[in-house]
Amino acid sequence: METNEIPGTGTQSRGYEEAEIPAVDLEDDVSTGTVAPRRRRGVSEWHQVGKHLLRNRGAVIGLLIIGIFVIGAVFAPVLTTHNPIQNNLTMRLQSPSTTHWLGTDALGRDLYSRMLYGSRISLNIGLISVVIGVAVGVPIGAISGFYGGKLDIFTQRIIDIMIAFPGILLAIIVVTVLGVGVQNVMIATGIASVPIYARLVRGSVLAAKEQSYVEAARAAGLGDASIVFRHILPNCLAPIIVQSTFQIATSILWAAGLGFLGLGAQAPMPEWGAILSDGRAYIRTAHHLTTYPGLAILFMVLGFNLLGDGLRDALDPRSRGN
């Protein structure tokens, strides 16, 4: 919503932290490589952005939170203390202890180990759904904004229809049609984010289209595809990166919601929303089953939101000047 105003900045991301994976994926899509002098300026500009980002306390906290979850997810097999899906009925509903750091669930499974694997699922859902949203939404928005006319009107009405459904509702509809399961949740949350990217990119492309470098590229005899993908889109990267960071957070929340409703990951998969939902029945006697997965979702979402806020400020030359 607010990100619309952010003018595009540089051309090449250098990927400061693991957390910026979507930016890298995104570049594969748009294929960078602009005119040489612009690229050099771009790199130093990204350097500035990185410096600005690291001076922002919120962004650094966000990066740290994300970093911890990424480490947990990547090294889950090493860091777990128990098998996350093996039942142990003699150890049902144990409170947190030295053997079971976060306690056990109704089937005696270790909550800490389940949550570590759960962070894999949530991060995957967040990243893949954003990749889907970007891969579908960005070209739609770019083509719609670049060509305008009837095509644009038609696309915009389709987007209007998609926006007529509040995000999670659209995801619920897609899951209804495709069936439950983690993969379908990724597709559903991805589709639900398509209109957001299409709108955002269309706006940026409309603004960029009038710039002199586009006219120059056209005068140089470049084709439309080359102008859009090599020249315009790299300049619209900033708002896409910011939106993607927020969108990861939103997708994680939506997916956890779907999991909680029983429309997402199915047993025995240790998805956070599903763990929480299973724990509901024991809230009076074993509230650790609801408290900890909820906190995990909260912190992961908070991490991406803080990073998104920081990136928005860092990529906005106006606030960087202050």
Next chain:
Amino acid sequence: MYQYIARRLLLTVPVIFGVAILVFSIIRLIPGDPARAIAGVQASPEFIQQVRARYRLDEPLPVQFGIFLGDLARGELGRSTFSRRPVATEIGERFPRTFLLAMTALVIATIVGVSAGIVSATRRNSMFDNVSMLFALVGVAAPVFWMALMLQLLFAVNMRILPATGIGTWRHLVLPSITLGMASAGLMARITRSSMLEVLRQDFITTARAKGLNERFVIYKHALKNALIPVVTVMGLQFGILLGGAVLTETVFAWPGIGRLLVDSILRRDYPVVQGTVMLMAFLFVIINLVVDITYAFLDPRIHYQGEAGE
């Protein structure tokens, strides 16, 4: 202005039509026989045959869609395969409860969010500002169903001062509406704050201060009115998000509204009810957005001039 409103109204027609196409498609996109999807999993072959004839499922899709639109216009949404009652009755019974919940949540979110945002902006970087912005961040990031469970645990299980689930008295409304309003309050606080800061930086505020006006007067009479424009837009959008959030909140608090009806119906494969609920939610969201856009145009005259120049 009227031209803008007319144009905006006209744009709503294809959107509602498109929403109808999408809702119509749900049953046809689900793998398997649409007649069985409408009739229900346990329906007899005779009944499935009746359904096939009633909705002309053997005829081309445009004919089927025509039937669907005609039914929709008459409020004829079919029958629930679970309760066997008309979908319109099911929804009619439950919708007022969701509306009450969402409206209460919106009022809570607006009062808490806007006032926190104003105080934060006027006392920038104060203790209050920092604490309320931290709350806002957490409010936005916390999963609504988890918040619901935590409030239940605290106020219903441990302190026993509010009922955990159900409906009936105003006390039943407290926890669900606070839960639902929390995320929106966080967002509104953040938007009010940044919008207020933006306005306070502008020349006319400096002028007003230079004239020697009381600071309170400057803030409430001059700045607030302008700062609230983006907040109004967000309020409208929030209502839609609250309808979506109601799906989760109603599930936790056993609040028998349309959100819970939707989830239950999906899990029971009661597709006629799914169709009806989705159609109603999308329709409401479209109407709310329409109202927001028109209100916005009244508040900010620049909008419709831009609108006429092509969005």
